Amino acid sequence: MLPARALTAPQKIGVVLAAIFYVGAGSLHFLRPDFYLRIMPPYIPYHAAMVYLSGFFEILGGLGLLLAGTRRAAAWGLVALLIAVFPANIYMATNPVEAGAASVAPALRWGRLPLQPLFIWWVLWCTRARTE
Numbered sequence: 378m379l380p381a382r383a384l385t386a387p388q389k390i391g392v393v394l395a396a397i398f399y400v401g402a403g404s405l406h407f408l409r410p411d412f413y414l415r416i417m418p419p420y421i422p423y424h425a426a427m428v429y430l431s432g433f434f435e436i437l438g439g440l441g442l443l444l445a446g447t448r449r450a451a452a453w454g455l456v457a458l459l460i461a462v463f464p465a466n467i468y469m470a471t472n473p474v475e476a477g478a479a480s481v482a483p484a485l486r487w488g489r490l491p492l493q494p495l496f497i498w499w500v501l502w503c504t505r506a507r508t509e
């Protein structure tokens with residue numbers, strides 16, 4: 378196995394932007410929890426706890442991206458989180474009235490879904506160390 382090298386300049390920029398994005402998004406779970414509570418599918422228990430827990434881990438993952446020693450683990454934690462919250466995005470797209478998203482254009486509701494794989498790619502790409 379080849380030794381890992383530092384991140385490239387574009388990766389460093391990507392890491393910082395991802396950290397800002399995830400800390401900001403996670404903070405919104407605490408500042409505006411009502412939005413997240415509405416998009417929770419009814420079959421998921423403990424809505425409030427799940428909203429705050431996912432926000433906490435989003436912030437933790439974002440901060441973890443900034444530290445070289447935790448960067449890759451934080452990225453994989455964020456991947457797990459993105460997969461875990463995907464049902465809420467599906468619920469919002471398929472049940473706009475119940476999710477409080479009836480005023481959101483269908484293109485935007487459905488357009489969120491393909492963003493999840495893009496976000497997964499982003500954190501994995503910008504945290505993958507180069508090899509020689």
